[in-house]
Amino acid sequence: MKEYLEGSQAIAKTVALCRPGVISAYPITPQTHIPENLAEMVAKGELKAEFVNVESEHSAASCCLGASATGVRAYTSTSSQGLLYMLEVIFNIAGLRLPLVLTCANRAVSAPINIWNDQQDSLTARDTGWIQFYAETIQEAVDLHLQAYRLSEDKRILLPVMVNLDGYILTHGYEVVDIPEQELVDKFLPPYQLDYKLDPENPLTLGVLAGPDYYLETRYAIQKTMEEVLKIIPEIGEEFFKVFGRKSGGLVxxxxxxxxxxxxxxxxxxxxxxxxxxxxxxxxxxxxxxxxxxxxxxxxxxxxxxxxxxxxxxxxxxxxxxxxxxxxxxxxxxxxxxxxxxxxxxxxxxxxxxxxxxxxxxxxxxxxxxxxxxxxxxxxxxxxxxxxxx
Amino acid sequence: MEKGFLKEVRIHARAGQGAITTASLLGDAFFEEGKFAYAFPHFGAARMGAPMNAFVRISERPVRLRSQVYNPDYLLIVDPSLVMGFDVFKGFKEEGIALINSEEDFPIPEMKKSQKVFFIPANKIAQEIMGRPLGNTALLGAFCAITGLVKLESLLKAINKRFSGKIAQQNIETARRGFEYLKSTSRR
The missing domain is CATH 3.40.50.920 (Rossmann fold)
Structure with a gap:
């Protein structure tokens, strides 16, 4: 349905439609409205998810890492210093091959302190093994979030996705946005299923030590998967078009x-x-x-x-x-x-x-x-x- | 160039005075009429009370231009004290219309003949209706009256979506009074 929405509100509504089981985020301008909206939906019972309040972005990312490793769809969002503070965990999430979607409301980094938009924060995270999308409009940001979950959880991929939208310009801007129906989102995005997950019934270890004999191959594996991603993004774009009747996202x-x-x-x-x-x-x-x-x-x-x-x-x-x-x-x-x-x-x-x-x-x-x-x-x-x- | 019409609104306020809500209500009113509006804020210093702007760019097709508004067709001055310390009329269009939230007229820089400036007792109207000096919706009502770009009914719909219960009712009344204030020919 077409609505007149603030960017952050549109993202929150879209994330809710993706039915995450765990949401964890720490407030930082200009990202804050997104988790605020989600927290409200959880509190009102409109969204059945666990909203985990944490004391920092490092913990928010860790919480989502844990959720995803146990086979639960997770979500987090951040900006600027928050993303930098997450960075250690950000590398881990990709290295563990865990699906996750993170929204980065792009903002300059300190010092000097500056809350306004640029893209230095996410560009600093370019070598982490995350897939990165950049949105031009609020609608494109909405559509990219839907595609991000689909892509991230694709069994051929299993890598986290960062969806970037410019802070204030898109997060605090209001536009006409077409928010899809739940039914269509469910059709496009099947439930999250992980073949190897942390489960007390079937214990296994993730992220064990990989010495010089193995580490190189783990990085090579991500590099090869990234090549696959380039083929799968247009494929998912086609499916998105079939379900929602709109061409959106893609490579360039x-x-x-x-x-x-x-x-x-x-x-x-x-x-x-x-x-x-x-x-x-x-x-x-x-x-x-x-x-x-x-x-x-x-x-x-x-x-x-x-x-x-x-x-x-x-x-x-x-x-x-x-x-x-x-x-x-x-x-x-x-x-x-x-x-x-x-x-x-x-x-x-x-x-x-x-x-x-x-x-x-x-x-x-x-x-x-x-x-x-x-x-x-x-x-x-x-x-x-x-x-x-x- | 934007096909069809493109109008730009610049709102001057202090952080905390509801300029973003004002911009989004106006954008939503245009959305009600099938038009596209991009409403967005720009903060100077990131603190309450600091001068800030909100903008609305209105078109018949999706708005792609993301830069700030430098040549406004319309000015909404929520806080009249800003007229003293800042050049709120900077870049004001030749045929521009400015609405200033003030009970009394006060001296302003000399305008071109084609430019119009109206003083609206928006806060006074709001104080009478809701017991608080939040005249933003009265200014928006006045905007509908003087520009004719968007119907009052569309604005009222937007207010109803944004607020509920008593607050919605009071803001609707405030918007109506702002509208009627500028409709009364004696003020032209």
Whole structure:
């Protein structure tokens, strides 16, 4: 049913439709409204789940790890410092091959303290073995959560999924959202069943010591599974379309790529602003386009290569930076074209850190800059005074 | 460019004065009429009482633009004290309409002839009806009256969805009074 909802409320309703048995989360802005809404549903008896109150994000993640290992569908959400505090457990959940869905309401990291949006938090967790999705709209975030559970629990995969949505912009924004019927969700998402789980009747150990003889193979196994994930995501997308009648999610999405000369590559809500900017520039006969990355981990290198190989000028626009290096996405896109004939000119731009607004004006400047010399890591919209070096 | 019409509303308030609720009620009223609205907040400092904005971007199709509102068609000033310390009229559109929550007129920067500014005793109306100076829904009622963009009935439906019982009734009454206040031609 179409409703007018706050992003966090839409996510909470969607998670409830997925019938989690255990929810554990610790409040942190801008994620808090999600667990608040879920806690209320549990308290009112609308959702039959155990809401476990904890003293930290580390415990919230641990609690979900335990639940998932015993064969119970679990859910958690966090942001920024909360995700960083979880990180030790985040690696463990993937290493144990446990299905779980976590919502990250993307926010800048300290210091200085900043509660506003960028994507440094989840990008810092890119090497953990989690699948990562980035949503452009609240609707897409809703749909990605449904697909995330399905994917995570697929017996061919058994890996956790992080669904990212931009803090405030999507978590605190209100939009028209189509929240699916319970019946359809049940059809799409069968009950969670784990073949190997912690069970007193059939004792087993998970995550035992793996010495030099075995550890390498466990990492290789995740790497191989990630390759499978790239094939299974479109498959699940097709099934999602069959059940809900809507195409949503996937690996990447192109916007006016055909015949484009200049293309921005980006992730998350800024893609909407980029689409608006492209429409305006197309009216002025500018051949510009967008490649939106929806699945960041596993990295859909073939799809990205095919989408970009004939483009002359590419801008990778990121809300995160590997300080002392480049934007993380820039590095990977650049690497795709290394050693290839007639590769595009790829430039890197950092924008929107700590909630700095990204306007159509900034994006037009990015497109303009593509005509100039190649740049590796240019910070957009800087406001520097002579004395503000540190 | 957004096809059809695109209107942008900027709300000026202090954190805790209900600006987000105000923005979401307005967005929901447009949703009731089959339109699309993206309502969202922007906090300056993250504390109660600090100046903050909420925005509503309204269109006939889903709103994709995620940046803040810099050239508002409409301004809703929930806290009139903000007119003194801040340039609330920054970027105000040529044909813009501003609604200020104040019982008495007070000096404001000179406006262009095409721009309209109305003082609405929204808090006074709310105080009379609910015993609390929460004039947000009166301002929204006035918005319906002066812009004609959205029906009062749609706003009342949105209020009914958001609140229940006595609070819903009081806010509906407050919205109606705000609407009627601007409908009375003597104020034009």
């Amino acid at each position: 999405e192109g916007y006016f790529l055909e015949g484009a000369e200049k293309v921005i590559v980006a992730m998350g809500s800024v893609c909407g602003t980029i689409k608006e900017t492209i429409d305006e520039l197309r009216n002025e006969k500018e051949r510009v386009g967008l490649l939106k990355i929806i699945t960041y981990r596993p990295f859909p290198q073939e799809e990205i290569y095919q989408a970009l190989k004939d483009i002359k000028e590419i801008a990778v626009l990121e809300k995160a930076v590997s300080l002392g290096g480049f934007g993380p996405l820039y590095t990977e896109i650049k690497a795709l074209f290394a050693g290839k004939k007639e590769s595009p000119k790829v430039s890197g731009f950092i924008a929107g850190l700590g909630g700095r607004d990204i306007t159509k004006g900034s994006l037009k400047t990015v497109f303009e800059k593509l005509s100039g010399r190649q740049t590796d890591c240019e910070f957009m919209d800087l406001n520097l005074s002579p004395n503000s070096q540190r």
